[in-house]
Amino acid sequence: MPRRLVFNEKESxxxxxxKEEYEREKERYRQMQGRRIxxxxxxxxxSQQDLADRIGVHKNQIHLYESGQNFADxxxxxxxxxxxxxxxxxxxxxxxxxxxxxxxxxxxxxxFLAAQGGIDPPTKH
Numbered sequence: 001m002p003r004r005l006v007f008n009e010k011e012s013x014x015x016x017x018x019k020e021e022y023e024r025e026k027e028r029y030r031q032m033q034g035r036r037i038x039x040x041x042x043x044x045x046x047s048q049q050d051l052a053d054r055i056g057v058h059k060n061q062i063h064l065y066e067s068g069q070n071f072a073d074x075x076x077x078x079x080x081x082x083x084x085x086x087x088x089x090x091x092x093x094x095x096x097x098x099x100x101x102x103x104x105x106x107x108x109x110x111x112f113l114a115a116q117g118g119i120d121p122p123t124k125h
Contacts, residue, residue: 027068029093033077034068036091040084041066055079078109 041051041062048062055076064070072080077091088109089102 030071031068032093033072033091034066037062037072037080038066040080040086040090043086044084046084051080051083054083074109 041048044051046054048066049059052059052062056079057076061070065072065076072091077088080086081088081091087102087106089106092102092105
């Protein structure tokens with residue numbers, strides 16, 4: 001069964017992860033997310049400026065995401081997925097879910113986010 005991580009300090013204290021493990025996992029996730037954003041951007045042949053323009057942020061924000069200095073929230077990841085034509089699950093830790101769970105998550109989030117803001121799901125190529 002995939003490991004479920006909790007990035008919530010209150011729940012961390014309640015026994016899901018101890019404080020040190022929570023901080024290590026949070027940092028590891030931030031770095032992984034940054035690498036995946038950079039990889040997706042590179043495969044899509046986009047510069048940091050191109051990606052920033054497509055998702056409506058400053059180029060420096062893309063650098064902060066890719067270097068692991070900032071987290072991208074779910075909506076921002078969705079926008080990056082659209083711009084780079086990657087599924088949402090590409091940007092999530094693979095050890096947290098099975099392949100089937102990743103497909104279900106992509107389908108669910110695509111419908112949910114599209115319903116919330118009229119956001120078109122990323123196309124698969």
